[in-house]
Amino acid sequence: MSYLNANIPPIYCKIRKEYLYDMDENKGEFSECVIFSISSISGRAILFNIMLPNGACFWRLPISAFFQKQFDRAKVPDMQIHELELWNCFSYWPSITCFDWLDGLKGKFLGLDKKFYHGRYLFTIDWAHPDTNILDVEHSEIPQEHKCAHILELDNGNFAAQPNNRILWHCTSYTTDNDWPDYKVQTTYWDAEHPSMVTEDSDKMFYQMEKVKDKKRTYESYQEYANDMSFENDGKKWEIQN
DSSP: OOSSEEEEEEEEEEEEGGGGGTTSSOTTOEEEEEEEEEEOOTTSOOEEEEEOTTSOEEEEEOGGGEEETTSOGGGSOOOOHHHHBOSOOSOSOEEEEOOTTTTTOEEEEEOTTSOEEEEEEEEEEEEOOOOTTSOOOSSTTOTTTOOOEEEEEETTSBEEEEOGGGEEEEOTTTOOOOSOOOOOOOOOOOOSSOTTEEEOSSOOSSOOEEEOOOOOOOHHHHGGGTTOOGGGTTTOOOOOOO
16 A cells, blocks of 8 residues: 555546646646556545656646547536545545456446436545554544545546446446445444454464353352452451351
8 A cells, every 4th residue: 555646557648738837827728648646645636646748747636637638628528626526535545456347347427416427447546544553533444434436537538536336337247227226324344353252272273263251250150259358368257247
């Protein structure tokens, strides 16, 4: 898992040129570029790092800056960051994966305007917390808060970063249900190590699992020692006087 910056599969595309001039100049123009990595800053949009044809590298640009190489800019709608990417980064520690099962699949995501946007899967960004010695103040490992970001190449020429609960994929040999799911948010912390079980007290390699013995100190189990005060009286027991 990388800290702050992470490699991604390179994307040959175009950049809206005003993003290279702090949004002040060259609006409506474009330049070719290659996106080769991301920067993940907690609480900010996913930021992309690029190289331009003149050899310059430009760092930390949002997904709204780019469109696909084969498109003319005039035919690609200018969409805002929040229309293309639903959530900010969840930590400084991103993980980049291109899942074989999703590779090349087409899908659609539900936009904020309640319309579907179709596109093709490229890769996935996910986040975690790296070290128990570092104070965890993020959302990356809270079940109901965590989201991944699937990077999509949209049919309208833009790119998008969307979580699982906004996308429906189309796998020709498998997906046959067209209904929008009504699943509930996952809130459970799953733990395979049940507190009622322990390993046997031995040096066996193929040990057995045993149930935890009840060692609670109750009056019923220790009543025979109720009047034994020898540990406080130099080994002598107190006698109860009638």
